Amino acid sequence: GAGVSQSPSNKVTEKGKDVELRCDPISGHTALYWYRQSLGQGLEFLIYFQGNSAPDKSGLPSDRFSAERTGGSVSTLTIQRTQQEDSAVYLCASSLGAGAPLGNTIYFGEGSWLTVV
Amino acid sequence: AQSVTQLGSHVSVSEGALVLLRCNYSSSVPPYLFWYVQYPNQGLQLLLKYTSAATLVKGINGFEAEFKKSETSFHLTKPSAHMRDAAEYFCAVSDRRAAGNKLTFGGGTRVLVKP
Numbered sequence: 001g002a003g004v005s006q007s008p009s010n011k012v013t014e015k016g017k018d019v020e021l022r023c024d025p026i027s028g029h030t031a032l033y034w035y036r037q038s039l040g041q042g043l044e045f046l047i048y049f050q051g052n053s054a055p056d057k058s059g060l061p062s063d064r065f066s067a068e069r070t071g072g073s074v075s076t077l078t079i080q081r082t083q084q085e086d087s088a089v090y091l092c093a094s095s096l097g098a099g100a101p102l103g104n105t106i107y108f109g110e111g112s113w114l115t116v117v
Numbered sequence: 118a119q120s121v122t123q124l125g126s127h128v129s130v131s132e133g134a135l136v137l138l139r140c141n142y143s144s145s146v147p148p149y150l151f152w153y154v155q156y157p158n159q160g161l162q163l164l165l166k167y168t169s170a171a172t173l174v175k176g177i178n179g180f181e182a183e184f185k186k187s188e189t190s191f192h193l194t195k196p197s198a199h200m201r202d203a204a205e206y207f208c209a210v211s212d213r214r215a216a217g218n219k220l221t222f223g224g225g226t227r228v229l230v231k232p
Contacts, residue, residue: 043222
């Protein structure tokens with residue numbers, strides 16, 4: 001597609017349930033990012049994938065959060081045993097990766113709005 | 118570690134007036150600098166970025182920003198506000214020494230444009 005695509009756009013889940021959020025990056029972009037946007041914490045980096053390299057997981061807030069990227073394209077962010085504080089907008093982004101100059105543009109999707117009740 | 122401070126979480130301007138959004142960063146080495154805009158219920162859209170060329174950067178929608186190393190600032194301006202400029206604006210930095218382009222964001226400034 002033309003832009004970064006995320007699904008679902010909205011998700012309401014019960015506390016304790018697992019959720020999966022999907023991201024389809026821009027075609028040809030080897031770098032993929034997940035960010036979280038919440039009222040209390042602003043925009044926070046979660047995880048970064050670059051090609052076949054080991055992901056940078058330094059922003060994941062707890063071991064309930066995990067992400068994978070299959071075939072160097074689509075990524076899934078999984079939150080296990082959701083808590084109310086996980087309620088936020090989860091933004092996926094992509095950019096040209098290795099071989100492109102640093103500082104290149106990162107393109108964001110419209111986000112997945114997660115509400116944990 | 119890098120950090121970004123945006124002065125003022127809310128700014129109100131009249132249509133046609135100057136828009137000035139302040140951004141200061143903390144980094145031992147001048148980082149890459151970005152301004153993003155977020156319209157209601159939408160994702161982030163890049164307005165402009167500074168990498169290493171001219172210190173005055175022009176972006177989309179009539180916005181521009183000036184990198185001032187001595188002041189560790191990257192303030193965003195627009196000479197004449199339009200109603201469509203009502204949105205939230207985020208300043209962000211990435212470490213030019215690091216692999217990848219992880220962005221560290223400021224807290225955001227919400228702009229209200231009054232008719």
